[in-house]
Amino acid sequence: MSDISMWFAFAFVLIALFLSTWQKLGMGKEIVIGTVRCTVQLLAIGYVLQFIFHSDSYLFVALFVIMMVTVASWNASRRGAQLKGIFWRILLSFGLTAVATIGSMVAVGLVTPTPQYLIPMSGMVIGTSMIVCGLYISQMNRETETARGEIEALLALGASSRQAIQGTLRRAVKASMIPTFDTMKTIGLVQLPGMMTGMIIAGASPIDAVRYQILTMLTFSSAAAISAVMISLLSYRLWFTNDSMLRQDAE
Structure with missing residues (x-):
């Protein structure tokens, strides 16, 4: 793709801006900021990846993966800002999740x-987990x-915090x-993935x-299951106070 073609691609953003203005959606600022951030971030990552691929250093690979995990963790944690x-x-x-899935693929020779x-x-694995x-x-x-009454009743009957919240957790x-x-x-059938x-x-x-896409989707299924179960096991106590009472600021 030529540089001229890339510039023409921004015409699609103008369509989004026009529709937002026409329908008075108030999305103009978000569209512009999203476009600028997307472009800058992808260009920056492109140059970084080019450097890493040429260096062929596993240290840089590890640092890049750590960066992805950290950013994804911060983004996901914003939904639970009240949970210390x-x-x-x-x-x-x-x-x-990343170690289990990628490590398994490397171990059995699915990924070089x-x-x-x-x-x-x-x-892709970290994105799915996020x-x-x-x-x-x-x-x-x-x-x-929604289940506050049920959970508090179980706690009053002597159930542990894990027992009381098990249904909700599931x-x-x-x-x-x-x-x-x-x-x-x-x-x-509905979409051809990226x-x-x-x-x-x-x-x-x-x-x-198709073969690579099948590998990717099967990996996604494993990553989704591992990350969901892991975060549930690691975090359910955060919805309770230190004396095993359901938090009032759970929302």
């Missing part, structure tokens, strides 16, 4: 341990408020995983592109 310590629990959950494979795959954890926290906030974990598996049910489309546009065989 949620950031570190999400960080640990993301780290364990080079920066060109490790960084993109790690980014969405799952964000959904989990939002759902837990809603579920604990519903929140399930809700956080549903979007990932719903996507798997319709992929290829990785597969990018490979085809770059000239790869559609069959090879």
Whole structure:
């Protein structure tokens, strides 16, 4: 793609701005900021990745993955700002998920341990985990408020905090995983995912592109399950006070 073609691509943003103005949506500022941030961030990351790929250093790969995990953890933790310590629990959950999934793929030979494979795959796994954890926290906030009476009754009857919140926890974990598996049910029929489309546009065989996309989607399913279960195990106590009472600021 030429530089001129890239500049013409910004015409799509003008369409969004026109529609926002026409319908008085008040989205002009968000559209402009989002466009600028997207462009700057992707260009910057492009140069960084080019440097890392040429250096072929695992130290730079590790630092880049740590950066992705940290940013994703901060973004997901904003949904639970009232929960003290949620950031570190999400960080640990993301780290364990990335190590388990990427490590398994490297161990069985599905992925070559080079920066060109490790960084993109790690980014997709961490991105999936970020969405799952964000959904989990939002759902837990809603579920604990809806089931407050039930949870407090169980606590009054002598149940532990884990026993009292187990049903709520299970519903929140399930809700956080549903979007990932719903996507798997319709992929290829409703949408052609970005990785597969990018490979085809770059000239790869559609069959090879499909194989990599299958690998990616199966990895997503594992990442979604691991991160959802891990964050639930690590964080459920945060919805209780130190004396095992349900927090009043759960929302």
